[in-house]
Amino acid sequence: MPRPFGLLAELTYACPLHCPYCSNPLDLGDYRRELSTSEWQRVLAEARQLGVLQLHLSGGEPLLRRDLVTIVHGASELGLYTNLITSGIGLSPERAEQLREAGLGHVQISLQADEAALSDRIAGARSFERKLAAARLVKELGWPLTLNVVLHRHNLDRVADVLDLARELEADRVELANTQYYGWAWRNRQALLPSREQLDRAEAVVRAARERWRGRMEIVYVLPDYYERYPKPCMGGWGRRQLTVAPNGDAFPCPAAQVLPLPRANVREHPLAWIWERSPLFQRFRGTDWMPEPCRSCARRELDFGGCRCQAFLLTGDAARTDPVCHLSPDHGLVIEAVRAADEGRRSLRVAPVPRPHPERRSRPAPPSGPPGGRRRGPGQRFDPQPPTPVDRPRREGV
Numbered sequence: 517m518p519r520p521f522g523l524l525a526e527l528t529y530a531c532p533l534h535c536p537y538c539s540n541p542l543d544l545g546d547y548r549r550e551l552s553t554s555e556w557q558r559v560l561a562e563a564r565q566l567g568v569l570q571l572h573l574s575g576g577e578p579l580l581r582r583d584l585v586t587i588v589h590g591a592s593e594l595g596l597y598t599n600l601i602t603s604g605i606g607l608s609p610e611r612a613e614q615l616r617e618a619g620l621g622h623v624q625i626s627l628q629a630d631e632a633a634l635s636d637r638i639a640g641a642r643s644f645e646r647k648l649a650a651a652r653l654v655k656e657l658g659w660p661l662t663l664n665v666v667l668h669r670h671n672l673d674r675v676a677d678v679l680d681l682a683r684e685l686e687a688d689r690v691e692l693a694n695t696q697y698y699g700w701a702w703r704n705r706q707a708l709l710p711s712r713e714q715l716d717r718a719e720a721v722v723r724a725a726r727e728r729w730r731g732r733m734e735i736v737y738v739l740p741d742y743y744e745r746y747p748k749p750c751m752g753g754w755g756r757r758q759l760t761v762a763p764n765g766d767a768f769p770c771p772a773a774q775v776l777p778l779p780r781a782n783v784r785e786h787p788l789a790w791i792w793e794r795s796p797l798f799q800r801f802r803g804t805d806w807m808p809e810p811c812r813s814c815a816r817r818e819l820d821f822g823g824c825r826c827q828a829f830l831l832t833g834d835a836a837r838t839d840p841v842c843h844l845s846p847d848h849g850l851v852i853e854a855v856r857a858a859d860e861g862r863r864s865l866r867v868a869p870v871p872r873p874h875p876e877r878r879s880r881p882a883p884p885s886g887p888p889g890g891r892r893r894g895p896g897q898r899f900d901p902q903p904p905t906p907v908d909r910p911r912r913e914g915v
C-alpha cells in the first residue's frame with residue numbers, strides 16, 4: 517500500500533475573489549458545514565501517522581479561517597512542513613507575524629496579471645495592490661516566496677511582464693500554470709482556452725527568462741494539458757502520493773474528484789487511515805487493474821496512469837475511460853475540437869466567462885448551470901463581454 521506524502525487541506529471555500537478558473541466546486545453549498553478546529557487537528561494527527569510530511573493549507577481563502585494560526589501551530593508541533601496557498605488578501609503584518617511564530621514554512625501568493633486593471637478584472641475584485649503588499653510582507657518576514665499565476669487566453673500574452681514583476685518582488689519561485697479545466701475553469705473553458713500561437717509565444721518567453729534568471733528565480737511552467745500528446749500523471753497516480761480534505765471533511769484523491777459520481781468518504785465518519793487504505797473511493801482507480809484499452813496494454817501506463825480521471829469524466833461522462841488528452845484515446849477528437857475552436861478564435865470574444873460567486877459559508881445557493889456565454893451578473897463584479905475576462909496538484913513542467 518502506498519503512503520501519502522502530501523495533504524491538501526481546503527480549510528474553507530469562502531474567498532473574497534471571483535476567479536473564473538477557480539478549481540472549487542460549482543456547488544459550494546455542499547461544503548458550508550466546515551470542519552471545526554479540533555476536527556482539523558485530529559485529521560492532521562491522523563495524516564501524520566499515515567506518513568504525510570507536507571501540509572498545503574488552501575481553500576478558497578485559508579486566511580478567512582480565524583483559527584488558521586492555531587491549525588498551523590498544531591501542524592508544526594506534529595512535524596508537518598506547512599505551506600500557505602493564498603490570494604494574499606487578509607495577510608496583515610500582525611497575522612503574518614503570528615503565522616511565522618506558529619511555524620508556517622512557506623507562502624504561495626496568487627497573481628492574476630502584472631498590472632492592476634487586468635488583475636482586478638480577472639479576480640473580480642480590487643485586489644492587485646493588496647497582493648503586492650502581501651508579497652512584500654512575505655519577503656520582509658524571511659519566508660521563501662512563490663507566486664502562482666494561472667495562465668489563460670486573457671493573460672498569456674503578458675507572461676514577460678508577469679516575470680518582470682516577479683523579479684521586482686524578489687520571488688524565489690514562480691509557478692506559471694496553464695489553466696486546468698475543472699470546476700469553474702471547466703464552466704468557462706470556451707472563454708479561457710488560449711490559441712496555439714499564444715502558447716508558442718509564451719513558451720519562448722519562459723525559455724529566455726529561465727536562462728536570464730538561472731540560479732536567482734525558479735520558473736515552473738505547467739504544460740497546457742489540451743495541447744500535449746500525452747496526459748499528465750494526475751496526482752502522481754490515484755491514491756498514491758496525495759490526498760485532499762475538503763472544508764466539510766470529504767476526502768478525495770485529488771481536489772477535482774468532487775465531480776465524480778463515486779461514493780463519498782468523510783473524515784467525520786471514518787478515520788483517515790481507513791479512507792486511504794480501504795474506502796471504495798480511494799481504491800477505485802488505484803494501480804492499473806481498472807484500466808481499459810488502450811491504456812491496459814500501453815507502455816506508459818505506469819508513467820501517466822491513464823491520465824486524469826476527472827478530465828475523462830468531464831469530457832466523456834465516464835471516469836474510467838482513457839484521458840481524452842492522450843492522442844491514443846478514442847475520445848481524443850473532443851480535445852482536438854476544443855483546441856480548434858480556440859485556435860480559430862471564433863468563440864473567444866463573444867463568450868463572457870462566469871465569475872465564481874461570492875462564497876458564503878452558510879447560505880449561498882448553487883450557481884445556475886446554464887450554458888457558458890450567458891451574460892450573468894456576478895455578485896462581485898459584472899464581466900464585460902467585449903473583451904471577456906476570465907491550487908494544488910502535482911504538475912508537469914515543460915518548456
Ligand code: SF4
Pocket residue numbers: 531532533534535537538539540575576577603626872
Ligand atoms: S482561484 Fe480565485 S476565487 Fe478561487 S479560491 Fe483562489 S483566489 Fe479564490
Ligand code: SF4
Pocket residue numbers: 746747810811812814815816817818820821822823838839842843844845
Ligand atoms: S494510452 Fe493510456 S497509458 Fe498510454 S499514453 Fe495514453 S493515457 Fe497514457
